[in-house]
Each structure stands twice: as C-alpha cells, then as structure tokens.
Amino acid sequence: MPHTVDVADALREAIRVVPDFPQPGVRFQDLAPVFARPDLVRRLAEAFDETFHGTYERIMAVEARGFVLGTALSALADRPLVLARKKGKLPGPVHRAEYVLEYGTATLEMQRDAVRPGDRLLVVDDVLATGGTLAAAAELVAAGGAHVAGFAVASTIAGLGGTESLAPAKVYSVLPAG
Numbered sequence: 001m002p003h004t005v006d007v008a009d010a011l012r013e014a015i016r017v018v019p020d021f022p023q024p025g026v027r028f029q030d031l032a033p034v035f036a037r038p039d040l041v042r043r044l045a046e047a048f049d050e051t052f053h054g055t056y057e058r059i060m061a062v063e064a065r066g067f068v069l070g071t072a073l074s075a076l077a078d079r080p081l082v083l084a085r086k087k088g089k090l091p092g093p094v095h096r097a098e099y100v101l102e103y104g105t106a107t108l109e110m111q112r113d114a115v116r117p118g119d120r121l122l123v124v125d126d127v128l129a130t131g132g133t134l135a136a137a138a139e140l141v142a143a144g145g146a147h148v149a150g151f152a153v154a155s156t157i158a159g160l161g162g163t164e165s166l167a168p169a170k171v172y173s174v175l176p177a178g
C-alpha cells in the first residue's frame, strides 16, 4: 500500500468535524487533533514534497492554519517559507488580494520582497473549500512576478468546487473531496 494512502487513513481518523461552526450549515473540519500529532504533520509534509518534488523553489503558507503545514514542509524540504497573511499584519510594501470565504470575506497580503521574479511557489494550506483563499494566494504569487507550482492541502471540502476553480493548476489534497 503506498505511503500516501496510509497518511490519508490516519488523517481521516484524526480530523474532527464540527457541525454548524462557525455558522449554521458549515461542517467545520478542525485539524487541531492533526496538529497535535508530530508524526502525522511530518507525514503530510512528506506527502506534499513527494508530490511536487523538484518543481518548486519556495513555499507559500496561508494564515493561519496553513502556517503549520507550510512550516513543516519548509523544514523538511529545506525551502524558504513565504507568508500570506491577513490584512494589516505585515510591515512594508505589500501585494494585496481580496477574496470571498465559505463564511465571510477577507484580504491576504504578501511582502513585496518575499519572492523573486521567476520563482516557483508551492502554495500550502490545511483545507480547500471554495478555493477563494488559494486563488487569492495565487494572485499574490503572480503580483510578485513568480509562478504557482501547485497547491497542496490536507483536506478538500466536497461540493464547493474548490479544485475545479483552481484549474488548470495542479491541486494535491491528501484527503480528496468526496
């Protein structure tokens, strides 16, 4: 059985689904029990790197839960980490992208000197839902003159069209929608 199938099974068991959080109708995937397991975090980072090995120079991690997996991958793959942060957190000149969430709207920012033109970035987050967050992250990458090597997430929420919305970019989800 491939390594990644084992990771998917372990992840499925560890994620806690919370109905009606943070608002009615949302089935919230809480990854806190995953982040409490260093073995599982390491295996997720390994699965990301196995999937995209040799195709990226930097990792972009999306605030806040994406920072956990992005940092783990950065340390494992020995690649620099770039932070995509919520509005108003980063000093200095920034690129900015607004987006719509499953439960609200938000703005992501990246420091202008965080990427070099031509860099290939692997964009990492915990959960893919509508794809609005990762699309905004991709806008930041493009604004810096860099390229998206692909998107890597732990889990995808079914029925929200996130994977399709990011096409033709490669999206790898350890737990696919379904």
Ligand SMILES: O=P(O)(O)OC[C@H]1O[C@H](OP(=O)(O)OP(=O)(O)O)[C@H](O)[C@@H]1O
Binding pocket: 062, 063, 064, 065, 066, 100, 101, 102, 106, 125, 126, 127, 128, 129, 130, 131, 132, 133, 134, 162
């Ligand atoms: O595909 P989308 O519909 O854009 O949704 C996915 C995003 O939503 C969650 O973050 P959230 O904005 O809740 O922030 P947090 O990580 O700071 O809790 C999750 O961590 C993703 O970043």
Ligand SMILES: Nc1ncnc2[nH]cnc12
Binding pocket: 026, 027, 028, 029, 030, 102, 103, 127, 129, 130, 157
């Ligand atoms: N259902 C959900 N669970 C966790 N994170 C999310 N981000 C957007 N939708 C989400």
